[in-house]
Amino acid sequence: MFKAALLGATLLVTGAAAGTAMADxxxxxxxxxxxxxxxxxxxxxxxxxxxxxxxxxxxxxxxxxxxxxxxxxxxxxxxxxxxxxxxxxxxxxxxxxxxxxxxxxxxxxxxxxxxxxATAAIMKRTDDKSINKPEDIAGKKVGGGKGTSQLAQLKEYAQTLPTPPDVREYVDSNQSYADLAAGRIDASVNSLPNLAFAAAKRNETFTVVQPPFGKPSxxxxxxxxxxxxxxxxxxxxxxxxxxxxxxxxxxxxxxxxxxxxxxxxxxxxxxx
Structure with a gap:
């Protein structure tokens, strides 16, 4: 009886292990x-x-x-x-x-x-002559997507400026772009490819600020x-x-x- 029980337990463990191994x-x-x-x-x-x-x-x-x-x-x-x-x-x-x-x-x-x-960069309104390089966002209102790496990099970069920007978090980047176009914020942060696409679609409204401020990513x-x-x-x-x-x-x-x-x-x- 002991041998039978031991064999049954062994088969149960072996079967469980096999089931785990088969998960793919x-x-x-x-x-x-x-x-x-x-x-x-x-x-x-x-x-x-x-x-x-x-x-x-x-x-x-x-x-x-x-x-x-x-x-x-x-x-x-x-x-x-x-x-x-x-x-x-x-x-x-x-x-x-x-x-x-x-x-x-x-x-x-x-x-x-x-x-x-995916390097992080800044986009401004085309008619805004006060932002010509990344450090010009000092003291400005800047928006970006909540939980994104680009927003995290913006917050880190902000600490290097003489006057940190007012960072605004948005559910998605499109809302940030809408507020930028309406003048409710001064700049938006995102990856360079995203911003280049948005600016190409609406170059009369948006311009990408060069060079990107983020680390290559x-x-x-x-x-x-x-x-x-x-x-x-x-x-x-x-x-x-x-x-x-x-x-x-x-x-x-x-x-x-x-x-x-x-x-x-x-x-x-x-x-x-």
């Missing part, structure tokens, strides 16, 4: 034929809605990645503040909202290879840390590198940024 997000994705991804569709040119249709850099890139994986993408639109918590809660497979690679985030998330340059997609998700991140990385090498990445970049970017094909060590 990539295998689940391929079995379902669907890669479920989340982003905030209020971050042009990366993610936005036009006539209720999802468009942008991330949409074009994830469509190509899904083709490489042999699955169909399913897109979820969430407020930025819900995107990373939703990933941790396993409500979807991957975050394709562009996330700046930082040392702190690398402790919590698995980053893909970069999908874009990159946007990537993120997944969960852990063995279950490792194969998915590796497969997405392989697809992104292939898309970069065969020219599809450059085509997407030129479509949305007007120029192509040279990006690392491995996850870089963050400076932030």
């Amino acid at each position: 997000t990539l295998a689940d994705v391929k079995k379902a034929g669907v890669l479920t991804v989340a982003t905030e569709m209020q971050f042009p040119p990366f993610d936005f809605l036009e006539n209720n249709e999802y468009k942008g850099v991330d949409r074009d890139l994830i469509d190509e990645v899904a083709k490489e994986l042999g699955v169909k993408p399913k897109y979820i639109d969430l407020p930025w503040t819900s995107v990373l918590p939703g990933l941790e809660a396993k409500k979807f497979d991957l975050v394709i909202a562009p996330v700046t690679i930082t040392k702190e985030r690398m402790k919590r998330y698995a980053f893909t290879v970069p999908i874009s340059e 990159y946007f990537s997609w993120v997944g969960r840390l852990g063995d279950d998700d490792k194969s998915l991140i590796e497969a997405v990385n392989a697809a992104l590198v292939k898309i970069q090498k065969d020219g599809r990445m450059a085509e997407i970049q030129k479509k949305w940024f007007g120029v192509s970017q040279e990006l690392p094909t491995t996850v870089p060590e963050p400076q932030l």
Whole structure:
């Protein structure tokens, strides 16, 4: 009886271990034929809605990645503040909202290879002659997206100025741009690609202040840390590198940024 009980316990433990070993997000994705991804569709040119249709850099890139994986993408639109918590809660497979690679985030998330340059910069109203370089925002009202790396960098940069700017936090960058256009704030902070896109769309209203004030940085997609998700991140990385090498990445970049970017094909060590 003792041997039988011991054998039963051994089988139970072995079965549990096997079940754990078999957990694999990539295998689940391929079995379902669907890669479920989340982003905030209020971050042009990366993610936005036009006539209720999802468009942008991330949409074009994830469509190509899904083709490489042999699955169909399913897109979820969430407020930025819900995107990373939703990933941790396993409500979807991957975050394709562009996330700046930082040392702190690398402790919590698995980053893909970069999908874009992400250095923080400032945008002003075109008719504002008082802001001509980043340090001219001293004492001004400056807005940015709540919870973003760019806003965090702005707060850090503000401490180096003789008079810190009045930093305003917004639910999304578009609200910041609206207040900038209306004169309720003096400048907006975001990544250089985002601001360049906004300024190109409305050059009579917005102008990007050069040079960018932030440290060189990159946007990537993120997944969960852990063995279950490792194969998915590796497969997405392989697809992104292939898309970069065969020219599809450059085509997407030129479509949305007007120029192509040279990006690392491995996850870089963050400076932030």
